[in-house]
Amino acid sequence: MEKLTPSQLERIYIHLLAASPDNVLQEELLDHLACEVEHLINAGQPFEKAWSEVSGEASIISVRCLKKRYQNELTLSGERLQQADLTELVFEYRNKAYGAYPLRQAYPTHIVNALLAGTGIFIILLAGLTLLTS
Numbered sequence: 001m002e003k004l005t006p007s008q009l010e011r012i013y014i015h016l017l018a019a020s021p022d023n024v025l026q027e028e029l030l031d032h033l034a035c036e037v038e039h040l041i042n043a044g045q046p047f048e049k050a051w052s053e054v055s056g057e058a059s060i061i062s063v064r065c066l067k068k069r070y071q072n073e074l075t076l077s078g079e080r081l082q083q084a085d086l087t088e089l090v091f092e093y094r095n096k097a098y099g100a101y102p103l104r105q106a107y108p109t110h111i112v113n114a115l116l117a118g119t120g121i122f123i124i125l126l127a128g129l130t131l132l133t134s
Contacts, residue, residue, distance in 0.1 A: 008051075009034060013030055015033075015058075019060040019064050025067055029066075036054045040054065087105055087107075090104070
């Protein structure tokens with residue numbers, strides 16, 4: 001599998017900078033576009049043709065739209081920010097679908113359940129010990 005050269009990666013990076021100079025999604029998009037170009041190169045296309053095809057699909061306008069949509073859907077602002085808990089702040093700009101987010105959301109419930117179960121077991125043991133000694 002052929003890898004892109006640093007100058008080829010820089011060309012893709014400059015394309016992304018032209019779309020939006022901020023850093024939101026920059027690394028993920030660079031990785032995605034580089035993988036797409038590498039795939040086409042490995043299929044037999046030269047870099048110029050592969051990059052032309054990929055950059056046509058990832059035009060500056062489409063990258064800007066993607067970043068704006070990403071920010072609108074995932075950014076906490078205004079009322080959402082005021083109501084956000086620690087879990088929401090930790091997972092801002094992160095993938096919430098892979099498992100850690102639901103675990104963190106359920107954590108307070110698990111703590112309460114564990115505390116109630118522990119207290120119940122302690123009371124049962126204490127009551128059993130009291131009955132045995134009397």
